[in-house]
Structure formats: C-alpha cells, structure tokens
Amino acid sequence: MNWTPADWELDFSFIRASGPGGQNVNKVSSAVHLRFDIERSSLPPLIKQRLLALSDQRLNNEGVIVIKAQDSRSQEANRADAVARLVDLVQSVAHTPKARKATKPTWGSKQRRLEGKAQRSGIKARRGRVQE
Numbered sequence: 001m002n003w004t005p006a007d008w009e010l011d012f013s014f015i016r017a018s019g020p021g022g023q024n025v026n027k028v029s030s031a032v033h034l035r036f037d038i039e040r041s042s043l044p045p046l047i048k049q050r051l052l053a054l055s056d057q058r059l060n061n062e063g064v065i066v067i068k069a070q071d072s073r074s075q076e077a078n079r080a081d082a083v084a085r086l087v088d089l090v091q092s093v094a095h096t097p098k099a100r101k102a103t104k105p106t107w108g109s110k111q112r113r114l115e116g117k118a119q120r121s122g123i124k125a126r127r128g129r130v131q132e
Contacts (some may be wrong), residue, residue: 010034014033015031036065051090056089058089065089088120123127
C-alpha cells in the first residue's frame with residue numbers, strides 16, 4: 001500500500017529535545033510531536049480498525065497516534081522522520097499475513113520423534129541405583 005498522509009491529517013507541535021546538546025538544547029525547539037487522528041483520516045475503514053486494535057504505546061485512548069521524533073538537531077529532519085515512522089506503522093498494519101494451513105506430521109517424523117523419546121527414556125532408566 002502506497003499511502004502518504006495529507007497535510008490536514010497531521011498535527012505537528014515542536015518541543016525542546018531531551019538529552020545532550022550543549023547550550024543549543026535549551027534554546028531551540030527541534031523535537032517534533034506528530035499527532036494523527038485515526039478516525040478523521042482518509043484511510044480505508046479496515047486499516048482504521050486494525051490501527052485502533054493495536055496495543056501500541058503510541059496510540060492513546062482517543063484514537064490518536066502520537067509519535068515523538070528528536071534524533072536530529074534539525075526540525076525538518078525530525079518532522080520527516082516522524083512522518084516516515086507513521087507511514088511505516090500504517091503499512092505494517094495494511095499488510096495481511098498469509099493464512100496458515102494446518103498440516104499433519106509425516107509418518108517418518110513421528111517415528112523419529114518416538115525413537116528419540118525411547119532413547120532418552122532409556123538413558124534416564126539407567127540412572128537408577130546399582131543392583132547387586
């Protein structure tokens with residue numbers, strides 16, 4: 001799925017980044033909080049449902065995804081990183097895993113398993129006290 005969010009769907013707020021950065025860290029608000037409201041978005045209903053079902057700490061009770069990006073010293077780079085992480089999250093939900101088909105073990109694999117169990121059982125049986 002090639003999805004990119006529209007500008008009206010994204011809400012950016014800029015805060016001071018935590019961590020090292022010298023004197024600059026106290027002056028520049030370079031960290032980004034990206035808020036994305038799932039219900040108001042232009043995503044298909046199935047993907048909205050899957051996003052809301054996620055047990056992710058970035059998803060709050062109101063159905064808003066909050067992503068914090070502060071790796072770069074540049075506000076624009078942090079903004080681009082936050083949007084890229086949002087797109088990755090949506091694409092991970094959009095991918096439907098292939099359904100697993102139930103299979104039965106083969107006759108040979110059953111025999112190998114039972115032989116291994118019998119061998120192990122014999123080893124344990126010989127661990128007992130020595131009888132005279």
